[in-house]
């Protein structure tokens with residue numbers, strides 16, 4: 001079964017975005033943001049905060065970062081109690097912050113043996129399959145042969161059978177992480193060549209994919225084993241994730257509306273707000289995932305402004321009860337649903353909320 005996955009993205013891929021993603025797509029694989037092995041080891045007695053996830057989020061992949069074998073091994077052991085479906089190792093992050101710590105992120109691609117040993121150390125402690133997310137190269141080490149050497153070394157030293165490849169090289173100096181996601185050109189042909197040269201391994205292609213049609217094309221016409229969506233899943237969740245199950249996995253169309261999506265998300269948000277004390281998670285992080293739900297619709301910028309306004313107001317009064325997703329996300333804005341052709345007059349709690357507020 002080909003995989004459509006939602007990329008790890010620091011500052012975005014928290015439990016809350018994944019909750020929304022899971023409402024939109026039952027089948028896509030969801031990645032966590034990267035958790036550094038040292039963080040896991042350091043918080044050994046307080047791991048729920050970092051690693052707990054709602055059961056509804058399966059299949060879910062934990063992405064680990066680091067390069068210290070002992071810490072990676074210990075982290076993998078600690079993680080195994082949480083039931084992730086896969087453990088992924090970050091060999092793609094070009095941030096100077098992490099690359100500066102000796103060997104970390106994309107810089108690890110320059111040390112294939114170390115990555116192979118790290119993957120073996122993780123696999124020994126993990127009951128879940130282990131995978132690598134990497135680039136096609138780093139700085140001047142960007143030939144196809146060097147990429148092959150990386151893949152063959154890692155897969156021969158460890159049980160890694162699946163590589164998720166962001167199909168552009170990383171430049172470790174001179175470019176910010178954001179520039180590193182657009183500047184070096186994408187070379188999908190490298191990933192297609194890997195499929196040809198390593199038929200026993202699996203490859204997921206990542207980078208620059210924006211529509212489910214492109215995902216389908218890559219899976220059906222080009223035969224890739226999986227496609228990973230990063231920014232598109234976050235920026236246009238309705239056009240991508242809400243269509244993934246039927247367009248990519250061939251499931252019957254669910255005909256879910258954004259009104260229903262918001263209602264489900266609201267239930268989730270109300271069940272977790274303030275769970276960790278000190279208003280954590282708070283209103284802002286809980287509302288953030290739905291900010292792009294009307295992307296592309298007329299008036300979507302007003303939607304975002306309204307959310308910001310409500311969050312400011314709710315934060316100022318500093319009580320959980322002042323927070324109502326129902327209020328901000330539906331009652332005040334029935335026109336969004338009408339504009340999006342979704343105001344079907346259903347007797348949802350949103351309509352009830354509307355009459356009690358107005």
Ligand SMILES: Cc1cc2nc3c(=O)[nH]c(=O)nc-3n(C[C@H](O)[C@H](O)[C@H](O)COP(=O)(O)O)c2cc1C
Pocket residue numbers: 007008009010011012033034063090092093133166181206207208209228229230231232
């Ligand atoms: C804000 C941001 C944070 C990211 N954080 C991570 C990360 O923690 N781990 C990782 O492997 N990739 C990370 N990435 C890279 C994405 O997973 C993905 O490889 C990249 O955005 C290219 O895919 P896209 O063109 O579909 O967005 C991040 C990307 C963005 C935009």
